Amino acid sequence: xxxxxxxxxxxxxxxxxxxxxxxxxxxxxxxxxxxxxxxxxxxxxxxxxxxxxxxxxxxxxxxxxxxxxxxxxxxxxxxxxxxxxxxxxxxxxxxxxxxxxxxxxxxxxxxxxxxxxxxxxxxxxxxxxxxxxxxxxxxxxxxxxxxxxxxxxxxxxxxxxxxxxxxxxxxxxxxxxxxxxxxxxxxxxxxxxxxxxxxxxxxxxxxxxxxxxxxxxxxxxxxxxxxxxxxxxxxxxxxxxxxxxxxxxxxxxxxxxxxxxxxxxxxxxxxxxxxxxxxxxxxxxxxxxx
Amino acid sequence: xxxxxxxxxxxxxxxxxxxxxxxxxxxxxxxxxxxxxxxxxxxxxxxxxxxxxxxxxxxxxxxxxxxxxxxxxxxxxxxxxxxxxxxxxxxxxxxxxxxxxxxxxxxxxxxxxxxxxxxxxxxxxxxxxxxxxxxxxxxxxxxxxxxxxxxxxxxxxxxxxxxxxxxxxxxxxxxxxxxxxxxxxxxxxxxxxxx
Numbered sequence: 001x002x003x004x005x006x007x008x009x010x011x012x013x014x015x016x017x018x019x020x021x022x023x024x025x026x027x028x029x030x031x032x033x034x035x036x037x038x039x040x041x042x043x044x045x046x047x048x049x050x051x052x053x054x055x056x057x058x059x060x061x062x063x064x065x066x067x068x069x070x071x072x073x074x075x076x077x078x079x080x081x082x083x084x085x086x087x088x089x090x091x092x093x094x095x096x097x098x099x100x101x102x103x104x105x106x107x108x109x110x111x112x113x114x115x116x117x118x119x120x121x122x123x124x125x126x127x128x129x130x131x132x133x134x135x136x137x138x139x140x141x142x143x144x145x146x147x148x149x150x151x152x153x154x155x156x157x158x159x160x161x162x163x164x165x166x167x168x169x170x171x172x173x174x175x176x177x178x179x180x181x182x183x184x185x186x187x188x189x190x191x192x193x194x195x196x197x198x199x200x201x202x203x204x205x206x207x208x209x210x211x212x213x214x215x216x217x218x219x220x221x222x223x224x225x226x227x228x229x230x231x232x233x234x235x236x237x238x239x240x241x242x243x244x245x246x247x248x249x250x251x252x253x254x255x256x257x258x259x260x261x262x263x264x265x266x267x268x269x270x271x272x273x274x275x276x277x278x279x280x281x282x283x284x285x286x287x288x289x290x
Numbered sequence: 291x292x293x294x295x296x297x298x299x300x301x302x303x304x305x306x307x308x309x310x311x312x313x314x315x316x317x318x319x320x321x322x323x324x325x326x327x328x329x330x331x332x333x334x335x336x337x338x339x340x341x342x343x344x345x346x347x348x349x350x351x352x353x354x355x356x357x358x359x360x361x362x363x364x365x366x367x368x369x370x371x372x373x374x375x376x377x378x379x380x381x382x383x384x385x386x387x388x389x390x391x392x393x394x395x396x397x398x399x400x401x402x403x404x405x406x407x408x409x410x411x412x413x414x415x416x417x418x419x420x421x422x423x424x425x426x427x428x429x430x431x432x433x434x435x436x437x438x439x440x441x442x443x444x445x446x447x448x449x450x451x452x453x454x455x456x457x458x459x460x461x462x463x464x465x466x467x468x469x470x471x472x473x474x475x476x477x478x479x480x481x482x483x484x485x
Contacts, residue, residue, distance in 0.1 A: 016471070017441070028335035029335075032352065033327060036331070046362055
């Protein structure tokens with residue numbers, strides 16, 4: 001880069017910094033914080049992993065290097081031990097012919113890079129779910145409500161969400177949520193889903209997903225969300241912003257309990273799209289929960 | 291040069307109080323979370339607006355990020371990394387919202403392109419608007435790295451942590467973003483030239 005280029009670059013950076021400072025709003029809308037606090041009041045926090053300590057480094061400037069050094073020593077000691085054990089077992093031939101399971105990769109939370117077919121992925125929102133996708137399923141999104149994977153054309157989706165309560169009327173959701181709220185069990189949520197106004201709900205039928213028992217429902221939307229409050233459909237309290245009515249046109253909803261967390265797995269092919277049933281079944285079959 | 295004092299004595303009272311709030315919020319104290327959120331929301335909103343260029347989208351992104359902060363706080367590993375973690379969640383939320391609304395963004399871009407050029411008498415304002423228009427034409431990824439560098443004042447490694455990309459990727463994004471900004475300015479010049 002020449003001196004002239006450098007000067008030009010610095011000048012542009014200077015102008016841009018000034019421009020951004022001028023443009024940026026100085027304050028958020030006053031009601032925004034109230035909306036956040038109202039939403040977080042009804043949003044449960046995730047459990048802390050028992051083996052995952054909170055780190056608040058103590059005062060001594062030697063503490064952090066010391067802890068890092070101890071961690072390193074621990075890794076070396078444990079690693080050596082495992083290597084010895086592994087070598088011993090291999091000598092006995094007990095592992096001969098065993099093909100290791102591929103280690104699941106963390107799925108990209110913001111849809112980039114695209115998912116690869118057949119590769120085991122995991123997402124930790126809202127519980128750890130391991131899954132794989134067939135060819136053409138490229139997107140994964142994660143948000144506070146849960147996670148969803150979509151095909152490239154975004155005509156089919158498989159999502160999994162925590163659900164603590166439902167809107168009394170998903171079309172006229174501004175009227176509020178069910179009061180009293182949905183109870184904590186799988187059966188409570190299934191019963192509430194069965195009563196959703198404006199939907200035809202069939203089931204439940206018992207099924208399994210990831211080896212866990214689940215209740216399966218088929219949910220069919222009978223109205224156009226265009227006529228709803230703010231032209232949006234809102235079914236449950238943690239439903240992502242924007243009210244994706246597409247999840248509910250004709251969906252299979254499975255409700256299960258994963259170690260105390262009630263999860264709703266929703267699979268939806270959009271109408272008028274190519275048949276995605278086989279793809280969706282393959283994804284659902286691949287799902288494992290922790 | 292390091293003072294030799296214990297780390298805690300070098301921390302400001304504000305930083306210690308803030309760490310205390312983070313720890314309380316991690317343990318489910320909603321009031322503590324409320325104070326953290328109230329202290330951060332204006333800055334978060336400004337950053338989100340610069341990235342998304344839309345009031346409603348910026349509010350959606352801030353709201354999503356803060357709800358996620360509340361949910362995931364118990365799993366934050368290091369209280370002192372709270373600010374970096376908050377930035378990461380905000381950037382992710384901006385990208386999620388941006389993708390959901392990209393069609394609308396494209397429409398706004400078209401509207402921007404047909405705005406009349408300012409008159410010569412308003413040269414300084416025109417220059418600023420020109421830069422603003424050029425910045426708005428960049429991709430979300432490009433606006434994100436430029437905002438984090440030139441508005442928030444982050445270093446390359448800090449931007450890498452915020453966007454979840456390797457440092458080399460961030461450097462090339464910054465390079466391409468600067469080049470794209472120049473190209474957008476030049477394109478704006480061509481549009482503004484009299485026929």
